Amino acid sequence: MYRPCRWSIGWHRRTRSRPAVDDAIAAYKELLDSGQKVVLAGDSAGGGLALALMLAARRAGLPQPVATVLYSPWTDVSLSGGSVDSRGDFDPLFSRAQMAESAEWYVGGQDPLDELASPLFAELTGLAPLLIQVGSAEVLLDDSLRLAVRAAEAEVDVSLDVIAGAPHVFQYFTGFLPEADEALERAAAFVRRRLGDQPVG
Numbered sequence: 001m002y003r004p005c006r007w008s009i010g011w012h013r014r015t016r017s018r019p020a021v022d023d024a025i026a027a028y029k030e031l032l033d034s035g036q037k038v039v040l041a042g043d044s045a046g047g048g049l050a051l052a053l054m055l056a057a058r059r060a061g062l063p064q065p066v067a068t069v070l071y072s073p074w075t076d077v078s079l080s081g082g083s084v085d086s087r088g089d090f091d092p093l094f095s096r097a098q099m100a101e102s103a104e105w106y107v108g109g110q111d112p113l114d115e116l117a118s119p120l121f122a123e124l125t126g127l128a129p130l131l132i133q134v135g136s137a138e139v140l141l142d143d144s145l146r147l148a149v150r151a152a153e154a155e156v157d158v159s160l161d162v163i164a165g166a167p168h169v170f171q172y173f174t175g176f177l178p179e180a181d182e183a184l185e186r187a188a189a190f191v192r193r194r195l196g197d198q199p200v201g
Helices: 019-033 045-059 096-107 141-153 178-195
Strands: 039-043 067-071 130-135 158-163
Touching: 019 045, 039 045, 039 178, 045 067, 067 178, 130 141, 130 178, 141 158, 158 178
Parallel strands: 039 067, 067 130, 130 158
Antiparallel strands: none
16 A cells, blocks of 8 residues: 655655655646646645646646636645634644644745645736635635735636535535535536537546
8 A cells, every 4th residue: 555655745845845746746747748628626735736737737838727626725735814813713633733733744944935835825826717715714714815815916817605604615515515515516517618529627
């Protein structure tokens, strides 16, 4: 069984390489080379990685995906959002202490404000259309709220769904929570609008 380690998913302390982003961009290039239209989707830390991939693609001169869907994305590993503390009593999954430990594990002693670690702070101009979905009862709420504002200020086509009382990545409860079913239906409609009749990778 493959067991991910710090160096395979985060920053390498000595070389400052970004294996997670490097792997993502390599896979993205393969999809582009195959001629497919690509839609990205990611939840939690995967949402932050999807956003970092868009930045890395722009940096490399590659086309943007058709669209990107972010579910409760973690976009700021510096944990500067106020909801990290203000929502701590509501979030059944995370606390500041837990998030801080995960952030250190991911960045490996490197700068947490690096745009590929905390893509919230990047210049977002030119990124693909975004749909962001987040619950109000999670410590990562501000990561989504601030991202939506910054994307709009950068003239990115961005839509934000905030679901009252919903927990982190509430879409996992599809079939049990009507809010999850409705959110996924909105995400599917968003993708269909952006994709048209093109095949998706």
